[in-house]
Amino acid sequence: MNINLLTIEGLWTAEILAEELGYTRQSTINLLSKLKKQGHVTAIGNKKRLYKITAKKQLPRKPGLYDILNKYNPNFQIMPPYDHQAHYNYQVENALVDAVQTKNFRVLLATLKLFNHIKNWKKLYALAKEIDVWQEIGALYDVAKLFFRVRKMPEKYRKNKFKKWKYLILTYKTKELIFNSIKEKWKVQIPFKLGDLRKVKYVNS
């Protein structure tokens, strides 16, 4: 059975693939099993199995930034611009710091839900200080606190005074009055509007 895998790339059931190839169901299942061993097939579901076939080998993934953002934002999913994988103990704290650096509007909105899952404030502070984004993270935390459940940030990390103004996204200034105090405290411009936050907060809006 020499088949050009490019011609059968995609999602299949065993029956439909058998019909397409002109094989019996059993031959098709044997073929799928062989391709699965070679890494070209993954099976999805239990009752009615779907088979995802690719010409390239399907490699196991390690979770990265977008996996964490999407895990904690089930109703506000982000399409990753590239496949980010971290081959070490990559946690919410790492994801938050990486997310701020993307300067991407949707990614920044998605970070707000992460503050309820911060376990190690010391680690977050150290990571953020290393690349000088603590101001931005502090401001995002205060925005998140207004709309979502968050874990309490220890007071010692809130005492910093900042002089230099920063943008979460370059040239996007604060437009909502509700964010003015946060803007002044952290010297960070908040680009969000209330409607944006509603999208993150409410299901299917």
Added chain:
Amino acid sequence: MLTHDDQLSLLKLISKQLKKNITCYAFGGNAMMFYGYKAETKDVDLLFETIEDRDEFIKAIKVLGFQQSSPINVYVPEKLKDKHKPLMFSRQDYRLDLFVKKIFRTKLSPKMKEDKFAVHEFEKLRINVLRKEHLVYLKGITNRQNDFDDIRLILSKEKNFDWNYFIEEVLWQDSQGDTWALMDIEKMLKELKEYVFIEEKYFKRLYDSKK
């Protein structure tokens, strides 16, 4: 030969030896393994943006027992005269080709930086994997044994190869002074035409750019 798992383990080990954060770009057979195009490769090709980053990387691999080796017999003689040829390090079956700033005359283009396929992080080491069009371009200009086979392999596993994007990269590199870009790629495309359908318009764009 280096398998995908070997590569991940090696990069993890290197990362543990690094004293500062380093970003580099993968573009050879090792990048093809990140895609799942092939199961093993002879070498790991990496491009660094600064000499300092490459030096730090070299310090780390020396601790792991890698020693500098000669690029003779790996690259064609005319490439070896180029000042941007790689530093090569080997340890038994593993070989690392380390470029800095340029891959021979090819610059790290803005599109290579922006349109990554993947980012693999290993604590202090960040590997950006280039897009398949860039992989084919760079394999087209490095001219090593097996590079042509790798190009055929990529194209045999990809439905959506963006030829327009590929040609734009060639023309950009040519405009930046890579005098080999057009010649090498035209030669590669002509050979490739024997195996893959390539529309004539793409050749025309290459020829027109020289008028």
